[in-house]
Amino acid sequence: MMKAAVLEKRGRDGLKVQTVPDPERKPGEALVKVKASSLNRVDAYMRDNGQGITHELPIILGVDGVGEIEESDPGSHLQRGQRVMIYSSVFCQKCRYCLDGEQPLCVNLRIAGEHRDGAFAEYISLPERCFVPLPEEIDFEDAGVLPAAYNTAYRMLFGKRALQPGESVLVVGAGGGVSTACIQLAKLIGARVLVTSSSEKKLEQAKAIGADAGVNYKTDHVSKGILELTDGVGVDMVIDSVGEASWGESLRSLRRGGRIVTCGATTGGNPPVELQRMFIRQLDLYGSTGANYDEARKLLAMVANTGLKPVIDSRFTLDQIGEAYDRLEAADRFGKVLVTI
Template sequence: MKAAVIEARGRAGLVLRDIPVPVRQPGEVLVRVHAGGLNRVDLYMRDNGVGITHTLPQTAGVEAAGVIAEADADSGLVAGQKVAIFANAFCGKCRYCLAGDQPLCVRAHIMGEHRDGGFAEYVAMPARCALPLPDHVDLVEAGVVLTAHATAWRMLFGKRALRPGETALVVGVGGGVAVACLQLAVQAGARVLVTSSSDDKLARAKALGASGGINYRSEKVAKRVLEMTNGEGVDMVLDSSGAASWDDSLRSLRRGGRLVTCGATTGSNPGADLQRIFIRQLEVYGSTGASIEECRQLIALFGRGAFKPVIDQRFALEDFAAAYDRLERGDQFGKLVLTMT
């Protein structure tokens, strides 16, 4: 089978190879992959990978959807069935797994990080990680739902849910998670403001339901947010940028508001501004991934057509380098997807 394989660090180290089809182990399924979404972590694994236990060579890709090729008879899954892959091969035994909070699993092995990933014609994963899809769904769209949208779902509704009528600020709209946050927040009945360095991306966000946009290159974000909220600030900020936006994110919150972070693409050590946090009684918490149950809820919503993932551009597996380059430049609005068929 063809696969995008990380053989060494850096752009030249990710190559297209013909490798054997994975041999599934008992309790696993073999999935014929149709499509897989590209994510920032895929860049990190290509170029760095520090802190993630793995061995090269390794097939890339933390997100995929396809059809069952092989499964145990007692798995409840059958050949030809459409599935999206829950990327976290969780242990099922630690305190977090037993509580249904798989993203906190202490022995997690994530597809494309700790084990071979989905940028290949076939991938093997535990059967519990193959989440059935309705027969009518498009597998290319399904291939971009369980990373960005699942991350957004947990950010928005995981700890203290965004409620109808509240106002959220999505930082850096354009990336997959930010666009997913916008879509799901609008779906939940919230008012959504967005930031970007691109007026075109701000316009596209407004077409998806954003109530207002702020160009952080030419405007002072926190000042504009206060103007747009009658001096109060927003209820929730969703920030995957990190250091560059942190100060504005804190200053954009109302008293008692919450900041949810899922990334640090511009740096992981911003000034904490502790006085603002405790005086205004702000909540700051991290979020990553989603639980199995959260993903099932998301798939049900997707299957009903309540939202349609925004796909910026599709690439054949053979053109993975161009997809990675576009992601690295930050040109995209929505998701980049690799198709295997």
Template sequence: MKAVFITGHGGNEVVEVRDCERPARQPGEALVRLHAATLNQVDLYMRNSGAGITHRLPQIMGLDGAGIVEEIDPDEKLLSPGQRVVVYPGITCGRCEFCQRGEGVLCTKMQLLGEHRDGTFAQWISVPARNLFPMPPGLGFVQAAALGVNHLTAWRMLFTKARLRPWETVLVFGIGGGVSLAAMQLAKAYGARVIVTSREDTKLERALAMGADHGINGKTQDVAKAVLSHTGGRGVDVVIENVGEAVWPSAMKSLVRGGRLVTCGATTGDQPPADLRRIFIRQLQILGSTLGDLSEFRDLLAFVEQRGIVPVIDSEFAIDRVHEALSRLESGVQFGKIGLDLR
């Protein structure tokens, strides 16, 4: 099979497409012929340094994927050969205190595909059968693959952490990125009012065409002042952000009293001013989040099917053009997910 390996750390020169052996399926696992994967910011991080993440080199890249079950245990009740499936990217131990209380996303020994073990930028993968879910009908393989990281991350941020209610207002920073677009789609489908930010008017225009209620250009406008203007001076109930230091002051000032800020990233820095007085005087909640549990993924997939949500795909590249795909992600010009066709 073909697979995309990181062979060291640096730029695209350490990323190679190689021929290698198909993985051998173990009992309890399913062998999947992957048709598509999508790129995530962590793919760049693993290529650049992978600092703080235990991994070995060379290693197959990629967190999310979708494909067709090829082989599975004969007594498996929920999946069958030939079935279209989407991959949940976290392999949990099932035995630590967090797994045992149903919070697998906090597993102390979780191994993430493409980070701690070989990932999904490959034509075949073998994973525990519990990590596979039927694809929502009507979606293509690239669209389905996109659900495994970005939409799941946004789902946990909105509904598990922020406990969003349909009548509330959400501010989403950095529209155009995968998590941000997913958060906008999910919040709007749930009935919430959504304000989005970007430094590019073209991305704001596309988000407004998709249903966003207001768009704010973070380069030419004061985000907090614009938010207060759009909310009658009140502020938003929930902020969804993965930018970090560069937007933190605006995010804090945009919240209503008692509001909730949920963060899942720090692409511009992880040491913003705490603004403690604002936090305790206005009784704000600051919540960290990443990925989601198996149960949350199940609920997300049901919601996607019921509400007819279709992930936004920016572009698709053949596996041999993975360098171009990574460069596009690194440029930040994309609007939606960048897909990798593995067939």
């Protein structure tokens, strides 16, 4: 038997830490003893809504996870005691996207913590292909906050039109897990990083982890501020997961031929497109989520080789999962909410 955070019904009272049977390891799967996890927006969405995500209740939540191999098939490349990061997107290996190495686009994708039991538990069993070797240089707590936020940030920055050393990037809404990851990773490769926030404290916190300058969108006009900071040119890239509330200013902050990348729409998914601006200034717009398996490996190598310390806002145990969710929603949160198992 193991301890797990099980969602039995929607809402805060529906998520309870309880004792449940250990997961049954199927042939071709590996059983992992989970050491750490962290909270993401999708975990809150699953708890409170879950609409559009095919699943049944009860379900163990938790998309992120790192730990040690407990059991695998005889002859497996995964050995007992091996340190791994969970690649929570269970991909089919057969569709055109999987064959191209683009696992996040798999047509049969099932995500742990969304479509099947996740990692807010002492153990999780997943197909052997869903584990990435975790370098010894990264401790479990730091690694626990990497899977969703830092993989997403890596793909956004270095995916379709990779951010280059010397280029500039605007990260909209400093403070969240993905935005703090983007600040750190962009700075690592020598980009100039600008940020927005409604909080002067968060702007200072962003500067402390690598941002070069920031604009307070509550007191200042964002695009005017960004143009002033870029000598009237605009930035090469904008990372915007806010959506309707920021979209117009994000477009106006881009240089001619720049690109805007989105991985979310927390304030609404139907902003004005401004097609004239898009085609006259020849802007690129693309969406992104998660990372492919190769990108996940590259992220871990980057973190291990540079000694990057991910931004952890707060730490909770599995028994404190309700408090961890409360912290995820806190206005002054800056960085990731860690859950140790």
